[in-house]
Amino acid sequence: MNNFVFPRPRQSELGEQLRAEVREFLDGWHGDRHAAAAFGGFDPEFSKALGARGWIGMGFPKRYGGGGYGLLERYVVLEELLAARAPIFAHSVADRQSGPLLLKFGNERQRDDILPRIAAGECYFCIGMSEPDSGSDLASVRTRATKVDGGWLVNGAKIWTSSAHRSHYMILLCRTAPVAEARHAGLSQFLVDMKTRGITCRPIVNIAGDHDFNEVHLQDVFLPADALIGVEGEGWQQVTSELALERSGPERFMSHQGAVEEFAVALKQQRSAEGARTLGRLVAHLSILRRMSRSIATMIADGQEPALHAALVKDLGTCFEQDIPETLRLVLQTEPEAGASEAYSAALANVILHAPSCTIRGGTKEVLRGIVAKSLGLR
């Protein structure tokens, strides 16, 4: 029965030393805190400053620009950045999944060329998975790479590609062989320079009024042979391992932490038993999610691939996040207004407008629950 044992998280001494350093750095940093949705802020200077401190690509070996840290230390830095609502969106995809993907499956040239730049906070990535007709059913992607002299020719379209308009590279998932009996076969991943001819990016504005995601068209895009990542035809296995990284981190339950902080500040002025009770409950959820997430980080640091645990914690974490505005608004009443001078009202507006996306991006909650149900032997 015990499919879901979460081992006791291991604490890293080095990580705890880093925590103090990161806090000191953040206390001395007076840039713009994104109103409430952490990792919403895109700030190249900030990314560079983090890179200079060795706080990006922390799990990379030293020869690729890593600082000799492990994933447990990386976790500490990341949760501190998220808690402070620091603008980490520029480098966060590269740090979280594209870099580790290249480290694991990339060829030597890709690693040599790109990992040090990621670690310096100067190289940003976007994820080219979803397509207009392929969302949850990711294996149905139709973008195709055809073998040509010296490389590949890519045709197709990607959508919802976050930061495509300001990223240096995309990790592209596409078909390299016709759909066969096994639907998951015949997919491959490529490293795509976003400046390559034939790539066009059209902005899509989200309900919060922000331009984060995009539609990306790829028309006769030529990729050199060595743009292939890993093994031709094994894109599905690779993308699954990438998704475990995408799903397991603290950004899956901390992106609305800013609103909870503002709520706590406002409560101190306006004490009530209901407010204290609400805060206590949120803290309990947060502390248990954090323990589960740190347990996953420990498993990953030990070389395991806890994809199932990641799906489960993402479901719990994103439902928790999504529920935050619903909980807060009934306790401290205000009319939410984006950008309002009253910090709590602005934060509430921000999380209300972002909440729907929590349980969609990175795999919908229905899809995640399907994965959990399957592991229980229900399908």
Next chain:
Amino acid sequence: MSDDMRDMLHESALRIFADNPPDLWAVLQGAGFDKALLAESKGGAGVSWADACGLLGLAGEHAAAVPLAEAMVGHWLAERAGVEDATLPTIAFSTHPEQIRLARARDGWRVDGTLPRVPWGRTCTHVAFILGPGTTAQLVVLARDAAGVSVTPGHNLAGEPRDTLLLDGVVPQAVVPAPFDAGALLAVGAIVRSALMAGAIERALGLAVEYANLRVQFGRPIGKFQAVQQNIAVLATQAAAARVAAEAGTEAIDDWLAGKGEPLTQSIAAASAKIRTGEAAGQACAISHQVFGAIGFTEEHDLHRFTKRLWSWRDECGNEAYWSLALGERILAGDTKQTLWRTLAPAASGAATGVAK
């Protein structure tokens, strides 16, 4: 204790619960599980609280109708009070200190008042409890057959005895300065309940999965229907969170007793345990009953042995609302310049979330 010893203890408890002999309690006592928390020199097994709560998880998973949790904590307190003849000590986790008075008479102590809803009050040999705040707190142990003790029977939804003890000038068997106050004992009780609940929730999940694969409607097992799968997946996530919450709580007890962590009454992990398992319990009961349809609503079926315990335990030793308020007030009372996050994740120590150094 070595890992081998721990595994052996766990295995042997599992075998006993699975066998479920008619004299289950006598068998558990015979094997010394009630005294597991005592040092080996005191006739115990010297297990940590984490290990003890692992055993309680098994008790919850088997809906064992025995006072194991109470006796474990009871022996641990009785030993501290120097009471050696207790064969079934239980605990009164009184949350109503105003209902009870301890006074010094010329010839010793007297206790008057009411101890409400004492687990297994009618069958215990002794009751241990803590009175008074902070450093003036006293640990009191009464013999249940002492003059002046009368028992009004009651029970929780699962039929476990929760008896009210009326005390009329009772001479306690022991009164010693308490090593911690009543608030800390209530937190221990809440964490112990969390451990039991985590086990019962896991069983509710196991039963639901098993049934969903067996019960056929519309020509296929109901577990093939996505609506059913989604509900059971939610139950699984709740079971996982409950287990992690209970473990965090038990580690907070171990850290506190080892002088590593903060006082139990300040620990976020300690308060979170009951809040999180309590919430999980509500969802687990609702979903598992839904999966079972009408058959699960019958007296005859096993499911209610688990769900009734969950519905009872979540309200014992403080429910989610009680602990949420306590935790929220503690946080709001802290340094006003400190962010919530830095209270939750204090620098240079993971103790607040129950993570050992």
